[in-house]
Amino acid sequence: MINLSAKQVEHLNSLKKVSEFPSNFKTPTLNSKVGYKVRNTTGGVCLFAKEIIIKNEVICFGNSSMIDKPIIYSYQIEENIHLIGPGGLDHNCQNPNCRIESGTNNFVAIRTIEKDEFLTFNYLTTEFNINNSFLCNCGEERCFKNIRGFKYLNDNDKAYICNNFYMSDFLKKKYSDFSKSV
Numbered sequence: 281m282i283n284l285s286a287k288q289v290e291h292l293n294s295l296k297k298v299s300e301f302p303s304n305f306k307t308p309t310l311n312s313k314v315g316y317k318v319r320n321t322t323g324g325v326c327l328f329a330k331e332i333i334i335k336n337e338v339i340c341f342g343n344s345s346m347i348d349k350p351i352i353y354s355y356q357i358e359e360n361i362h363l364i365g366p367g368g369l370d371h372n373c374q375n376p377n378c379r380i381e382s383g384t385n386n387f388v389a390i391r392t393i394e395k396d397e398f399l400t401f402n403y404l405t406t407e408f409n410i411n412n413s414f415l416c417n418c419g420e421e422r423c424f425k426n427i428r429g430f431k432y433l434n435d436n437d438k439a440y441i442c443n444n445f446y447m448s449d450f451l452k453k454k455y456s457d458f459s460k461s462v
């Protein structure tokens with residue numbers, strides 16, 4: 281477990297990809313069928329399928345360093361534990377093609393992913409309180425708009441996520457505690 285100072289959080293967030301992280305941070309192992317493309321707009325990267333990926337195939341293993349605070353590149357697995365993600369896995373409100381896997385914290389394919397498809401998951405299925413909130417413009421009917429974390433969703437949206445998405449073990453537990461309290 282690596283405890284991060286606010287300054288370190290800021291530094292890691294300023295990097296364009298996880299391969300630029302200092303060597304004491306272990307980044308996750310990726311499926312060899314997955315690659316990065318550079319975004320023209322920001323110079324950051326996004327993840328895509330270099331060849332067809334089948335349903336439930338592992339995209340990225342949950343074998344990276346644990347950190348105590350969320351960063352742009354992390355996903356949450358426990359109250360104060362976050363894993364460094366692959367980076368470039370974009371948020372998708374309605375039709376993500378990847379999900380977190382219960383028990384392993386791997387990311388796996390929800391369905392067959394075609395060659396050249398970009399890889400996405402719904403950030404609200406892992407993040408309680410997102411490090412860098414943003415406005416989603418996906419245009420889907422059920423867009424969650426202000427993506428700040430599961431914590432900030434209204435009761436309807438919490439239930440909707442719970443009933444329609446694969447959530448992390450952490451958020452499932454958090455949600456059942458929340459349901460008991462109302």
Ligand SMILES: [Zn+2]
Pocket residue numbers: 372373416417418419420422423424425
């Ligand atoms: Zn959206």
